[in-house]
Amino acid sequence: MKLAIYGYGNLGRGAEAAILKNPDMELFGIFTRRDPDTVRSNTGAKVLAAGDILKYKDEIDAVILCGGSATDLPALTPMLAMDFNVIDSFDTHANIPAHFDAVDAAAKAGNKLSLISCGWDPGMFSLNRLYANAILPDGRDYTFWGRGVSQGHSDAIRRIPGVLDARQYTVPIGDALDAVRSGRQPVLSARQKHLRECYVVAAPDADKSAIEQAIKTMPNYFADYDTTVTFISEDEMKEKHSALPHGGFVIRTGRTGLNDEHTHRIEYSLKLDSNPEFTAGVLVAFARAIGRMASRGETGCRTVFDIAPADLSPLSKEVLRRTML
Amino acid sequence: MKLAIYGYGNLGRGAEAAILKNPDMELFGIFTRRDPDTVRSNTGAKVLAAGDILKYKDEIDAVILCGGSATDLPALTPMLAMDFNVIDSFDTHANIPAHFDAVDAAAKAGNKLSLISCGWDPGMFSLNRLYANAILPDGRDYTFWGRGVSQGHSDAIRRIPGVLDARQYTVPIGDALDAVRSGRQPVLSARQKHLRECYVVAAPDADKSAIEQAIKTMPNYFADYDTTVTFISEDEMKEKHSALPHGGFVIRTGRTGLNDEHTHRIEYSLKLDSNPEFTAGVLVAFARAIGRMASRGETGCRTVFDIAPADLSPLSKEVLRRTML
Numbered sequence: 001m002k003l004a005i006y007g008y009g010n011l012g013r014g015a016e017a018a019i020l021k022n023p024d025m026e027l028f029g030i031f032t033r034r035d036p037d038t039v040r041s042n043t044g045a046k047v048l049a050a051g052d053i054l055k056y057k058d059e060i061d062a063v064i065l066c067g068g069s070a071t072d073l074p075a076l077t078p079m080l081a082m083d084f085n086v087i088d089s090f091d092t093h094a095n096i097p098a099h100f101d102a103v104d105a106a107a108k109a110g111n112k113l114s115l116i117s118c119g120w121d122p123g124m125f126s127l128n129r130l131y132a133n134a135i136l137p138d139g140r141d142y143t144f145w146g147r148g149v150s151q152g153h154s155d156a157i158r159r160i161p162g163v164l165d166a167r168q169y170t171v172p173i174g175d176a177l178d179a180v181r182s183g184r185q186p187v188l189s190a191r192q193k194h195l196r197e198c199y200v201v202a203a204p205d206a207d208k209s210a211i212e213q214a215i216k217t218m219p220n221y222f223a224d225y226d227t228t229v230t231f232i233s234e235d236e237m238k239e240k241h242s243a244l245p246h247g248g249f250v251i252r253t254g255r256t257g258l259n260d261e262h263t264h265r266i267e268y269s270l271k272l273d274s275n276p277e278f279t280a281g282v283l284v285a286f287a288r289a290i291g292r293m294a295s296r297g298e299t300g301c302r303t304v305f306d307i308a309p310a311d312l313s314p315l316s317k318e319v320l321r322r323t324m325l
Numbered sequence: 326m327k328l329a330i331y332g333y334g335n336l337g338r339g340a341e342a343a344i345l346k347n348p349d350m351e352l353f354g355i356f357t358r359r360d361p362d363t364v365r366s367n368t369g370a371k372v373l374a375a376g377d378i379l380k381y382k383d384e385i386d387a388v389i390l391c392g393g394s395a396t397d398l399p400a401l402t403p404m405l406a407m408d409f410n411v412i413d414s415f416d417t418h419a420n421i422p423a424h425f426d427a428v429d430a431a432a433k434a435g436n437k438l439s440l441i442s443c444g445w446d447p448g449m450f451s452l453n454r455l456y457a458n459a460i461l462p463d464g465r466d467y468t469f470w471g472r473g474v475s476q477g478h479s480d481a482i483r484r485i486p487g488v489l490d491a492r493q494y495t496v497p498i499g500d501a502l503d504a505v506r507s508g509r510q511p512v513l514s515a516r517q518k519h520l521r522e523c524y525v526v527a528a529p530d531a532d533k534s535a536i537e538q539a540i541k542t543m544p545n546y547f548a549d550y551d552t553t554v555t556f557i558s559e560d561e562m563k564e565k566h567s568a569l570p571h572g573g574f575v576i577r578t579g580r581t582g583l584n585d586e587h588t589h590r591i592e593y594s595l596k597l598d599s600n601p602e603f604t605a606g607v608l609v610a611f612a613r614a615i616g617r618m619a620s621r622g623e624t625g626c627r628t629v630f631d632i633a634p635a636d637l638s639p640l641s642k643e644v645l646r647r648t649m650l
Contacts, residue, residue, distance in 0.1 A: 097643070262598035265596040
């Protein structure tokens with residue numbers, strides 16, 4: 001299968017590395033909106049101009065879109081879905097229905113197949129919520145994120161005047177995890193579930209206490225959480241906070257039995273050294289499925305909920321039954 | 326959807342309770358090979374003779390087979406698969422390919438749809454192995470079971486002369502779990518991964534040391550493990566060991582990056598108060614999928630690998646995208 005990567009930031013570089021781990025996959029090339037001559041691929045792959053992608057319509061089995069959810073994907077995915085089988089990681093939960101409809105219409109018009117909102121959340125976490133709800137209908141779901149870098153929260157801090165750089169770690173609170181695991185189904189506030197740890201490089205003349213105040217009172221992002229702010233040097237930021245670890249937990253506890261006498265816990269967790277590389281691994285596996293399903297004549301938009309797991313694997317169904325069932 | 330239960334032991338009773346937790350499901354009746362007049366349902370459901378099941382062919386959307394893998398299911402599932410959509414929990418891993426072929430042929434001959442080897446292992450654990458392998462192709466899988474009652478091992482002890490009753494707990498070893506979670510990908514022997522804890526009621530005149538010896542040296546079941554044997558009274562067995570808890574862990578760690586520089590861990594775990602009730606919950610969710618897929622005209626045999634997750638949920642795809650993605 002020939003895959004193309006569209007967008008060459010952290011996620012695009014992760015996809016490039018992930019394709020190399022899958023012998024049935026081949027990287028056709030990397031499409032960039034920058035001048036291709038200024039972009040060097042980590043592996044020597046072809047770098048091509050995003051504006052030229054239609055020229056290669058018949059040579060690419062699927063395109064992995066590695067743009068951002070805020071501004072890139074809402075326009076990009078529907079635009080490309082008419083001419084290519086595309087996979088994106090659109091993660092603005094509230095806008096998924098509208099994004100789905102736009103991509104579905106485009107893909108159907110072009111007789112192509114798309115998958116949106118793939119990765120780990122949305123993605124693998126969503127799948128685990130669905131499976132657990134179907135198995136234990138009488139129960140309660142909990143999702144914890146971290147410990148890991150939230151790009152959105154880091155960016156929000158960077159927009160504060162006087163901030164040169166920032167990194168925000170979302171940290172699940174151990175007591176809350178324990179309470180959830182007990183099966184007692186506690187009701188937990190945002191503050192009870194996660195801490196927000198911020199590391200900030202301030203401009204030399206900046207008012208640090210004003211920055212700290214601006215962070216801690218920022219609505220939606222920080223106001224509802226216990227937040228710590230630590231000012232560090234540019235060197236320390238580079239040395240200790242350059243990695244992009246992440247992870248989290250999806251837990252459902254529920255009751256069964258004629259008198260609800262039995263409690264069960266289903267827990268799925270991820271611990272990731274590199275959020276973009278892991279996300280890219282998920283995208284490449286689902287690209288395999290989308291390529292196969294497209295070659296069976298399917299069209300329109302799908303989500304991870306629509307993909308039979310066997311289609312994700314390079315192994316035949318017979319081998320899967322023999323070795324993994 | 327109208328479901329029937331075939332076999333009314335622990336699993337059948339679990340399925341009866343699980344159906345009540347799913348408002349879109351209705352229990353048509355329970356089929357038993359015993360005299361139906363001697364079997365009382367826990368919920369007042371109809372109890373019918375197994376031999377009469379064909380009379381109800383047109384009234385049942387799917388049959389959940391609640392027999393044992395050793396002797397019941399190899400004959401039963403193919404027999405019923407020609408006339409009904411059936412779901413079983415066949416768990417003799419080595420014989421899954423042969424069982425699949427037999428059920429597939431029968432279901433195709435009768436234009437029906439079957440699902441075999443559903444539950445948590447095989448079942449949810451298998452799904453997690455598949456997903457994790459697809460996402461992290463360069464890695465290693467580990468499955469741990471327990472702490473929980475192994476019926477097969479308990480039965481094996483009961484066959485030793487002088488044993489009146491026995492319960493065997495499979496116990497995962499914490500140090501092994503920690504080593505796996507570290508991402509170092511250790512190679513672990515059976516003995517390093519699990520302990521076997523046995524509780525035995527001996528006949529008054531039995532030679533306890535001979536029983537202990539017979540257990541600890543039993544090939545396949547115990548010889549390759551560190552095994553503890555504790556003799557207890559019938560009363561203590563009833564009081565402390567009547568429940569059927571179980572659970573376990575599926576863990577895959579793997580590396581990504583152009584230089585394998587990042588390590589990731591995917592972990593799925595279950596902690597179950599009642600193994601049969603949880604297993605039944607899985608069976609009922611997959612029965613929903615099989616009913617839907619059959620009504621779309623699909624025939625033959627399937628496994629959990631072939632089921633798009635959305636088909637397991639009572640919610641529409643639109644609601645799933647809005648609420649769980």
